[in-house]
Amino acid sequence: MWHDLVVVQIPIVEKILRTVAVYALILVLFRLAGKRGLAGLNTFDMVVVFLLSNVVQNAIIGNDNSLLGGTIGAVTLIVVNSGVTRWLARDPRAARLLEGTPTTVVRDGRLVPGALRELALRPSELEHAIRLQNGDDVSDVARARLEPDGQLLVTLKAAEQSATRGDVEELRQRLESIERLLATLTEQQGGQGRR
Template sequence: MWNDLMVVQIPIVEKILRTIAVYVLILVLFRLAGKRGLAGLNTFDMVVVFLLSNVVQNAIIGNDNSLLGGTIGAATLIAVNAGITRWLARDPRAARILEGSPTTVVRDGKLVPGALRDLALRPSELEHAIRVQNGDNVTDVSRARLEPDGQLLVTLRAAEQSATKGDVEELRERLASIERLLTDLAADRRPPR
């Protein structure tokens, strides 16, 4: 029993190299699949993620089913991911190469020709994202872009944006100013006694 739990059945270096190779392969595949693959996961995307983990499992573990071997693989994945994340945070060029750049899908209330098709993004998904971000439809949008992480960022036209506390306070100040003016005007028009 202890042998099955603690004895790594393939060389540790091979275990680490297998894990890194599979990590890089998955990273490349997701990069080639594009940003759309990282946007909101639908049922089909979830199926792919679940099956993908099962498909690459043997490539990572090889003939090793030991607890220690699994721990080495998991630790390698976490370490490689942490290293790449830190590298991307420091190197904008590497981030642009590995993650990509934002893609504008709406400009001045109109869809950017071909952008939805290139991203495999359905108009209904775009409309949903606009509604989630307080817009009613595409014509309310000044600009929308799909970020490399799959998030859709929407900037509404100024007339369509919700009022902020600052906007409300500014209106209160203007109303108070108008009230003072009206009071002053009314006082000036009163007949002398």
Template sequence: MWHDLMAVQIPIVEKVLRTIAVYALILVLFRLVGKRGLAGMNTFDMVVVLLLSNVVQNAVIGNDDSLLGGVVGAVTLIAVNSAVTRWLARDPKAARLLEGTATTVVEDGRLVPGALRSLALRPSELEHAIRIQHGDGLGEVARARLEPDGQLLVALKPDEQGATRGDVEDLRRRLAEIERLLTAIAADRRPPR
């Protein structure tokens, strides 16, 4: 039993190379699909990810069902992903190449022509992102863009943004000053006794 768990049935170098090749293939596939594929996982996306993991499983493990073979594949996958992530954090050109750039979908309250279609983004998804980020509608949006990581960022027009604590404190200071001035004016207008 222990022998079956620990005996790797294909060479470790082959296992590492298989894992790296499958990782690179999936990275390229997700890059070709684009940002929309990562923007929000719906039921269909989840089914695809689950099936994809099953489809590529044999490509990664080969004819090896040993525990040690699985550990080698998992460690290789985590190590490669960590190395790629660190590389992208240090090299903006590589990040642009592998991740892409942000795509503006709304500019000054108007949809950018063709942007939603090219990203396969539904208007309801955009409206949901606007509501989550404290907007009520498209007209309140200064700019919205889909980031390379699939996150939809919405910047509201200045007049449509909610008040901050600083805004409220500024109002309190101004009101206190107005009250002080009104009290001073009222005191100046009182007839002398």
């Protein structure tokens, strides 16, 4: 029993190469699937992710069921992913190549023709994202775009945006200055009436 836990049953280099190859394959598949696949995982997407992990499991572990073999595979995945993430953070060209570029879906309150269809994005998903970001409908949106990581970013038209704390603080300061001015005018009028 202990032997099966700690003895790696395939060469360690093969284990690492298998893990890196499967990582690269999954990266390419997700890149080809597009941004929409990352935008919001629905039930079907979750089924695919669960099945995908099961399908590639044997490609990573091979004929090795040892604890040490699994540990080597897990560490390899983490190291490779960390390296790729750092590379993408430093190299904008690599980020464009591997992640893609944002796609504008709404401009000046109107849908960009064909953008939703190209991304396989349903209008209800776009409407939901707009409501989550305090808009009522597409006409409230200055610009909306689907980022390479699958996030739908919505910029509301200036008139449709909610007040910020800074806006409220500015109004409070203006009201205080108006109150001071009114108090000064009232004192001046009171002083003139006594003459």
